[in-house]
Amino acid sequence: QDRIVIVGAGQAGAQVAQSLRMGGFEGEVVLIGDEPHPPYQRPPLSKKHLAGAIEDEALHLRPAAFYEQNRIECRFDVKVTGIDRAARELALSDGETVSYDRLVLATGTRPRTLSLPGAELAGVVSLRTIADVEAMRPVLLRPGRIAIVGAGYIGLEVAAVARSLGHEVVVVEAQDRVMKRVVSPALSAFFEDLHRKNGVELMLGTGISGFAGDETGQVRGVLLADGQEIACDLALVAVGAAPNDELAAAAGLDVDDGILVDGAGQTSDPAIYAAGDCTRFFSGRYGRSIRLESVQNAIDQAKAVAAALTGAEEDYDPVPWFWSDQYAIKLQIAGLSDGYDETRVVGDPAEGGGFYVAYLADGRLIAADSVNHPRSHMMARRAIGKPFTDDLLPAA
Numbered sequence: 001q002d003r004i005v006i007v008g009a010g011q012a013g014a015q016v017a018q019s020l021r022m023g024g025f026e027g028e029v030v031l032i033g034d035e036p037h038p039p040y041q042r043p044p045l046s047k048k049h050l051a052g053a054i055e056d057e058a059l060h061l062r063p064a065a066f067y068e069q070n071r072i073e074c075r076f077d078v079k080v081t082g083i084d085r086a087a088r089e090l091a092l093s094d095g096e097t098v099s100y101d102r103l104v105l106a107t108g109t110r111p112r113t114l115s116l117p118g119a120e121l122a123g124v125v126s127l128r129t130i131a132d133v134e135a136m137r138p139v140l141l142r143p144g145r146i147a148i149v150g151a152g153y154i155g156l157e158v159a160a161v162a163r164s165l166g167h168e169v170v171v172v173e174a175q176d177r178v179m180k181r182v183v184s185p186a187l188s189a190f191f192e193d194l195h196r197k198n199g200v201e202l203m204l205g206t207g208i209s210g211f212a213g214d215e216t217g218q219v220r221g222v223l224l225a226d227g228q229e230i231a232c233d234l235a236l237v238a239v240g241a242a243p244n245d246e247l248a249a250a251a252g253l254d255v256d257d258g259i260l261v262d263g264a265g266q267t268s269d270p271a272i273y274a275a276g277d278c279t280r281f282f283s284g285r286y287g288r289s290i291r292l293e294s295v296q297n298a299i300d301q302a303k304a305v306a307a308a309l310t311g312a313e314e315d316y317d318p319v320p321w322f323w324s325d326q327y328a329i330k331l332q333i334a335g336l337s338d339g340y341d342e343t344r345v346v347g348d349p350a351e352g353g354g355f356y357v358a359y360l361a362d363g364r365l366i367a368a369d370s371v372n373h374p375r376s377h378m379m380a381r382r383a384i385g386k387p388f389t390d391d392l393l394p395a396a
């Protein structure tokens with residue numbers, strides 16, 4: 001049996017290690033991650049954990065004993081800095097080298113940053129890790145004013161948490177509606193209304209030109225494109241994520257906004273696989289190459305990679321799904337909606353009960369966004385790709 005090394009100890013890396021053992025792999029498994037923590041779940045970082053409702057340990061995907069019992073050799077707080085494919089050897093930031101027979105890259109993404117004046121000020125933050133939450137906590141613990149740049153999921157989830165903690169919150173978004181990249185106008189309108197009712201100041205269609213700081217180097221405000229300054233004690237930049245694919249690119253693997261993999265998670269080097277947010281693959285279901293950033297994809301693609309590594313080839317072509325919690329609202333998304341030519345809104349968003357939006361292309365269901373309506377979400381996950389009929393999904 002050979003030695004499989006996994007780079008990146010997040011949702012996907014941990015799942016590959018676990019699934020290798022579940023699949024009966026008897027060789028060595030080494031899991032290397034550059035964070036000081038064992039693998040943990042990130043979704044609560046912008047939800048309950050940020051609100052202070054869960055401890056760090058409760059985020060851990062598995063207790064420490066799990067890795068020991070399953071003979072998963074863990075090396076945390078150390079970064080892989082290079083891959084020597086000819087020697088099948090990794091260089092680590094602590095100067096050591098680690099050899100592999102087969103390698104899995106599960107390096108995730110990192111927040112996109114803005115190269116604008118003042119972006120380096122203390123208090124201009126982004127949110128991806130436990131360390132990021134720790135950096136935000138001191139400000140969140142005292143009354144203040146939080147500015148959020150970007151009205152995507154993470155920005156809006158943080159806005160909801162910050163309001164629940166009693167902060168004044170302003171969200172600045174360059175697009176003319178919230179979550180524009182992923183949801184329909186009806187959904188954006190619903191969430192804009194929700195946030196405004198909860199006291200969030202939403203500035204849509206508003207570009208920023210930088211950040212203003214005080215004499216100690218602490219952020220004091222967000223500067224809008226028109227010169228106005230929006231005062232704040234903390235500025236969260238939540239403008240999307242970029243794949244950590246540089247390690248792969250430097251090793252000569254094919255990358256294109258993500259490490260390119262096939263349906264088995266194999267890269268352009270047959271000894272190297274990749275899984276999770278850092279990958280891009282062709283979806284037969286959607287007829288294009290996609291890069292997903294979700295727990296669903298991290299887990300399911302990791303399972304496909306582990307299956308391929310233990311000889312049980314799969315063709316990974318998922319129905320993507322995702323969720324977002326904002327106040328008492330749970331948004332659940334099944335499928336990918338871009339390219340829709342028609343939407344059906346089932347239920348009344350204004351009534352306060354559950355509703356959903358079905359997205360159709362050529363009469364077929366390609367995605368559904370469910371708001372406090374879990375039944376339609378579960379049914380949509382099985383119905384993606386089918387011709388849309390009135391009884392394909394449940395009534396409101």
Ligand code: FAD
Nearest residue numbers: 008010011012034042043080107108276277293294295298
């Ligand atoms: P990650 O979990 O990011 O793990 C990658 C790991 O690799 C990281 O620890 C990274 O530091 C490490 N690494 C990178 N390069 C190296 C290197 N060279 N050497 C060593 N280690 C390295 N998804 C949902 O489905 N629903 C949600 O509600 C949701 N909410 C989210 C909220 C927040 C605030 C964030 C940040 C993400 C959220 N996501 C959500 C997305 C989800 O967390 C990710 O899709 C998932 O974590 C991806 O797993 P991954 O293993 O690919 O990457």
